[in-house]
Amino acid sequence: MRHGTSSTGDFGQRLRGLRARAGLSQEALSHTAGVSVRALADMERGRTRGPQRRTVQALSEALRLDDDEAAALEGAAALGRPRPGTATGPAAAGTLALPRDIEDFTARGPALARLVDLARDAERGRPVVTVVTGQPGLGKTAFAVHAAHRLAPHFPDGQFALHLHGMDPEPTTPREALARLLGAVGVAEAAIPSGTDDRAGLWRSLSGGRRLLLLLDNAADESQVIPLLPGTGASLTMVTSRHALAGLESVHRADLALLRREEAVELLTRIIGPERVQAEAQAARDLSDLCGHLPLAVRIAGQRLLSRPHERLGKLVARLTAEGRRLDGLQAGSLRVRAAFALSYRQLRPQARIFLRRAALAAGADFSPETGALLAGLSCDEALACAEELTDAGLLHSEPATERYRFHDLLKLYAAEQVTAEDGPEARDAALDRAANWMLRRATAAALHFDVHRDGTAPHGDPDPEGAPAGQEEARAWLEAEQAQWLAALRRAHDAGRHRQVLDTAEAMHWFSDRNQHWEQWVEVFQRSADSARALGSRREEAVHLNCLAWAYNLCLHDPHSALESAEAALVAARECGDGLQEGWALGYSAGALHRLGRTQEAHARLHEAARRLAQQDTPQSRLAELTILNSLGTLLRQAGRAAEALDIHRRSERICRVGVPGRTQELIALYHAVAQQQIGNDLAALERWHEAEPPLRQALAAFEDAQMPAWAEAARLDLGQVLTATGHREARQTLLDAHHALTALRSPRQAEAAAALASLDKATAAT
Known part of the structure; x- marks a missing residue:
């Protein structure tokens, strides 16, 4: 030695x-x-x-x-x-020893680094408290235990872990917890005071002179935790809870999030080994997704696979893909995702339990308190209180910028199970019908704010006039936020045979859809309304909605084959009922589809026929339809190399707009005028009259932006960018770049044209 x-x-x-x-x-x-x-x-x-x-x-x-x-x-x-036999308190230090750390702990690097910094703060003599919160299954306890083992060398006077049983029917009382802590630091049982306040005072006195790490696991609420916190000295206390414990002052917070996909795959790899994951890499990613990147679910899936070394990952993926069986598949031994959720669910007030399970019936990724109130049969104030309570309990996530809430996928499945188990089909259907009827009435009234035929007064028929959207901006915001809800309501009304309600809603959406033609959902809306018109035996309404469907196929899904089929059916229905306006529209929509299919001569013939048919009618609706047909006809002429003829056609459209259309607002005519200006600019560009082309294109772009019509505005921006390129304007590249980004986001077919224009400009710039 x-x-x-x-x-x-x-x-x-x-x-x-x-x-x-x-x-x-x-x-x-x-x-x-x-x-x-x-x-x-x-x-x-x-x-x-x-x-x-x-x-x-x-x-x-x-x-x-x-x-x-x-x-x-x-x-x-x-x-x-201290010798093992010398402890005289009711709970010696050994009984509060840290639980075993898990070898395959994964991720949480930033949160762990933050705790290391906090441990250094504690070394300077300031007691530090951090609260670890999050929804069930996020691994709060595993994280805290792992962190405690990492930080143990900083706290040589002891590391204690105390389970507070916050989710049990009778959580540990502060008095009981203090007795165990005092015993852990060597206080004899006979010397422990009887009262909670006296015990808390003695604990603060003894802990203040020691460097302690204290893990208070699974806390019920603030009142349970506060008496246990050291008041002075170099200590670090970690509190885990499914509740936010927002009432704790001067604490640090570690709100654990879901794992990222690659972290979930890493955890799975550490459990079952890299060989199996590498052999089925895509199945491992799919399995992580089906587990919702929830650590508990990933661990259960991994433990299940570990106990079955020859089972393929793809087999478990196939089992979990069936949603009705997903929670059944996520159990291994005593580990069960469903049990973790049930523990929190049973702690809720009856009203909050109703709200949670009924909110699972909402469509889409998130929902508003308004939707939850309708489904649960509560007032909006009661629903909002429940939503906040569930957020504090880690059972819902609130959106950071809006008053909306969302579930974790697996928790939504669990909540939906409770609807079946506790409410039954009658209560479920009643809740869905109540919400659907309300949503369709609100959606119809909101969409009517965009109807150009209105006289400016607020639409009637909203189910809650005092809370109804006021004006187009609020109406647009509501329709966009609740898109999934009112579309689901439309489906329910259609499937239940409430066809008049479906038609009223779809009809109200007509002008709103024009401003949001990048929404693919319009195909479903107008398919269902056309079906409802047919069910009611109304050929005129069937022609109207088949034309809307042809529009949606042409401009929203970019599917000319389906567009032509719908337009042809609309033409038949219009001719049968003698509706010349719908006949003109059907000819126009079929021409658009034929042009996209490369059948140019047929498209020209249809447009000429449509223009002739509409010119024979003397109504405001026919004049507006004629403007659309003329603009389309001019566009086809330009694309056929007949730009001068196209310019004449578009100048004719512009003259009609300047004269105006009786009974139609100047705001509406301004949009038609903007379309004509865009086409005039393109005609002049085709004639290489570049400097003349720029002003009308700028005017069209400004008009579409003012009207908040992104699909129209970005197409005009692309046209302007190409003209600016030809003139060597310094704004050319930025204009094309903005158009390309926006058209890509809108899934527009013209995004390829924008990319080609950008590449051509960059190549020319590099050459010079």
């Missing part, structure tokens, strides 16, 4: 001698071993006589001791630790 390392003697003297022999300062040893300078000083001075085994191991590694030296240092430390 080397000089200065005899097997007996005081731990502090031995440590000081080993450090001096290694030529290390306290600061250097602290940095290498991960033990604070203050803790080292306390050990060397004899204030800390028996540091824990893991602390001694860290010091031995930092000092590069051989096995004999490390054993001798550990023996000296063991002499200073």
